[in-house]
Amino acid sequence: MMRQVNLKVDMVPKGTLGRRVVRPMSPRYITIHSTENYTAGAAQHSLALKRGTLRSAKTLHGNRIGFLIWHFTVDERMAIQHMPTNEQGEHADFDGPGNRLSIGIEMCVNRGASLSSTVERTARLTAVLMKRNGIPLQNVVPHYHWPRRGKHPPNKNCPHFLMDNGRPGAKWRGFLGRVNYYYRQLDT
Ligand SMILES: [Zn+2]
Numbered sequence: 526m527m528r529q530v531n532l533k534v535d536m537v538p539k540g541t542l543g544r545r546v547v548r549p550m551s552p553r554y555i556t557i558h559s560t561e562n563y564t565a566g567a568a569q570h571s572l573a574l575k576r577g578t579l580r581s582a583k584t585l586h587g588n589r590i591g592f593l594i595w596h597f598t599v600d601e602r603m604a605i606q607h608m609p610t611n612e613q614g615e616h617a618d619f620d621g622p623g624n625r626l627s628i629g630i631e632m633c634v635n636r637g638a639s640l641s642s643t644v645e646r647t648a649r650l651t652a653v654l655m656k657r658n659g660i661p662l663q664n665v666v667p668h669y670h671w672p673r674r675g676k677h678p679p680n681k682n683c684p685h686f687l688m689d690n691g692r693p694g695a696k697w698r699g700f701l702g703r704v705n706y707y708y709r710q711l712d713t
Pocket residue numbers: 557558559616668681683684
């Protein structure tokens with residue numbers, strides 16, 4: 526399964542940028558996102574995280590460290606890991622449980638790329654992470670699941686192409702079906 530995921534590990538160095546404050550985590554959820562810039566694949570997102578170009582205002586109820594960071598970025602060809610799964614990222618809901626308890630996966634939607642390859646790769650990676658961390662399928666959630674305090678609307682339409690009218694519906698259930706399909710292959 527991991528061979529098909531084609532995972533590269535390219536961590537943001539510990540103690541810098543999005544990892545300048547290391548906050549331990551026992552992951553209980555996996556949060557699925559989609560990038561909405563339409564220009565960059567996984568390698569470019571990895572570079573951006575290492576260069577610190579993905580900044581976010583640090584405010585009372587906003588981003589806690591001034592940088593965005595998440596655990597994995599997936600595109601049509603590979604997955605890249607940016608930080609260990611036992612550290613908290615900044616990708617979901619500021620100081621809420623989405624950041625404190627979940628592994629964040631960003632799916633690239635760059636133009637010209639195969640969305641279905643990216644989605645299948647993400648489903649495989651999610652299944653492996655469920656297995657490794659003892660996370661049940663019901664705790665695989667879209668970014669939408671985590672309300673963001675102070676934002677309107679609080680629930681983000683993310684990953685947008687797996688939401689129906691901005692919220693989880695048939696497309697999201699279809700994705701969970703693919704995750705479960707791969708998860709069951711790991712059991713045998
Ligand atoms: Zn998101």
